Amino acid sequence: MNVKSTHHQDSKLLIICLLISSAIFLNYFFWAINALSFLKYVNFSILIFLISYFLVSREFKKYNFIKLFFLSLLILCLGSALTDWDARSVWLFHAKRIYIDNDLYGGFDNYMPELMNAYPLIAPSLSATLAKLIGHWNEIFPKSTNILLVLPAVLIQCFFLKDSKFKLMWLMFILLFSGRILINGRTDGLVAIYFVSCCLVIFKLFIGKNLNFLSIKNKKINRSIILVLGILFGIILTLLKNEGFVIMFIIFISTIFFKLLTKRNFSFEDLFFWIFIFLPIIIWKFMATTGGVYPRIIGFGIEAVYSESLTQRIIIRLTDLDNYKLILDYLILNEKFIISLIIFGFAFLKNFKKNEMIFKFVIFNSIIYYFLLYFIYLSTPHDISWHLNSSAHRVLISIVLLLTYFSILSFQGKKN
Amino acid sequence: MMKKSDLYIFAILIIVCVLKLVQIGYSRINFSTDILLNSFKKNYGEHIALKKDIIEAKKLLIENEITNFNLSEELMSNGYFKQRIVEFSYPIRLNETSKAVISLRNKSNTCKLKSKLNDLKLYEC
Known part of the structure; x- marks a missing residue:
């Protein structure tokens, strides 16, 4: 394969990735503005057409592994029933509500508040549109739209991994670390995948020295595509789950920090980039809170195990030695976390010099998110043991995938 | 190569x-x-994803054209049953003031019996 054809494939991949992400966002947007059903159906059909085009087109031969990866996940998803607790009670229940009520904001009536009515609903809205197109609901197919959401984020990750070995290695690690949570209807796997993609795109756009992965001729056009992709990925991440919003905020803070550190200028482009990313989630949160629907994890509306205030809860838990053991078990002695740390440590020792900035960026984001997890668990209004047991292994996947991806990326020849 | x-x-x-x-x-x-092979069939997968009593409870509600329902004390305290029936029976809603009450078949109730199946009964209170 010659260089020209490779660049052509890359540019086309960027465009298809952009179009798929746009269709995913537009689906949410049409629900959010209560647009005509016809528009939602046309948009969803375009999404399916784009994905099918990617799968069958010979122009993307270089990405055959991703096609197989995507199809395998889709087959597994369509060949298994929806049994997972959170997937049923939170995500697919809200998808069913959108489908039946024909309204994205149906949950604001606060029916069953324990089922997290304040969560943003980009993933359920996609399931609801598919159910509308099919014409009925069942316990199998609605969750499969999560796999459609995975595709653009994984495409952009593989786009930046030039070597096929590395592409396949990354797909293998996604399967090893987060295979099941991508299939079972939860959104934690999606959050982790989008965390990686957002860090990657934002680093390349605002912190990395240059976009040296592109052909000179198309450099300007491709940068614009990646800029819009960054906005779309950011929007999707913030609308996936509250954790996504927090993660995006961490990336925002770290981007400002690193721009200051590298003495980069701030432009209107930066301003609009972040405004576009945060606008949809701010509108969602505003509508939820004005409707009296609050995020329960902070403690609203929960019959708390601890009746004390947030700071009192933290202090009480910090003074109890048993909590340290619990945290050690769940947030440190997690086998996937340890493996990713070993991989990252190895990559760090081998490649730190040629990828100094990217390592610093990843470490900064990981550490802030990791310590935020400690804060969340120490301040939880639930029983800390129950909370850690039910969610720590899922939320750690975001850090696990982030460390692993950037370790693989660092082994590529060029300086970042 | x-x-x-x-x-x-x-x-x-x-x-x-x-x-x-x-x-x-x-x-x-x-x-x-x-x-x-059946992933797009209407209502497919209920028997795989849910326990028999949940499917039975929804059947009771649909057969009796109930729009909202309540659960007996023992079913309400069963977290699995409550959560599953809420999401499975939607748009039929759980409402603690509803007169239609689903109860276990082997538990006695003073309300008027409307319907019964293998494991559950539907009362009007």
């Missing part, structure tokens, strides 16, 4: 991916070709 060492690496990576997919399919999510 691919180097021999690369070929080995590819082979190992592909084998690991395939093994992992098989492991996820058969031991983590109970993949079944039957489910795959």
Whole structure:
């Protein structure tokens, strides 16, 4: 394969990735503005057409592994029933509500508040549109739209991994670390995948020295595509789950920090980039809170195990030695976390010099998110043991995938 | 032409991916070709995803054209039953002031019996 054809494939991949992400966002947007059903159906059909085009087109031969990866996940998803607790009670229940009520904001009536009515609903809205197109609901197919959401984020990750070995290695690690949570209807796997993609795109756009992965001729056009992709990925991440919003905020803070550190200028482009990313989630949160629907994890509306205030809860838990053991078990002695740390440590020792900035960026984001997890668990209004047991292994996947991806990326020849 | 060492690496990576997919399919999510082939059929998968009593409870509600319902004390305290019936029976809603009450068949109730199935009864209180 010659260089020209490779660049052509890359540019086309960027465009298809952009179009798929746009269709995913537009689906949410049409629900959010209560647009005509016809528009939602046309948009969803375009999404399916784009994905099918990617799968069958010979122009993307270089990405055959991703096609197989995507199809395998889709087959597994369509060949298994929806049994997972959170997937049923939170995500697919809200998808069913959108489908039946024909309204994205149906949950604001606060029916069953324990089922997290304040969560943003980009993933359920996609399931609801598919159910509308099919014409009925069942316990199998609605969750499969999560796999459609995975595709653009994984495409952009593989786009930046030039070597096929590395592409396949990354797909293998996604399967090893987060295979099941991508299939079972939860959104934690999606959050982790989008965390990686957002860090990657934002680093390349605002912190990395240059976009040296592109052909000179198309450099300007491709940068614009990646800029819009960054906005779309950011929007999707913030609308996936509250954790996504927090993660995006961490990336925002770290981007400002690193721009200051590298003495980069701030432009209107930066301003609009972040405004576009945060606008949809701010509108969602505003509508939820004005409707009296609050995020329960902070403690609203929960019959708390601890009746004390947030700071009192933290202090009480910090003074109890048993909590340290619990945290050690769940947030440190997690086998996937340890493996990713070993991989990252190895990559760090081998490649730190040629990828100094990217390592610093990843470490900064990981550490802030990791310590935020400690804060969340120490301040939880639930029983800390129950909370850690039910969610720590899922939320750690975001850090696990982030460390692993950037370790693989660092082994590529060029300086970042 | 691919180097021999690369070929080995590819082979190992592909084998690991395939093994992992098989492991996820058969031991983590109970993949079944039957489910795959029927994945777009109306209401398919209820009997796989839910326990018999949940399906029975929804049947009681639909047969009696109930729009909202309440649960007896013992069913209300059963977290699994409550959560599942809420999401499975939607748009029929759980409402603690509803006159239609679902109860276990072997528990006595002073309300008027409307309907019964193998494990559950529907009362009007």
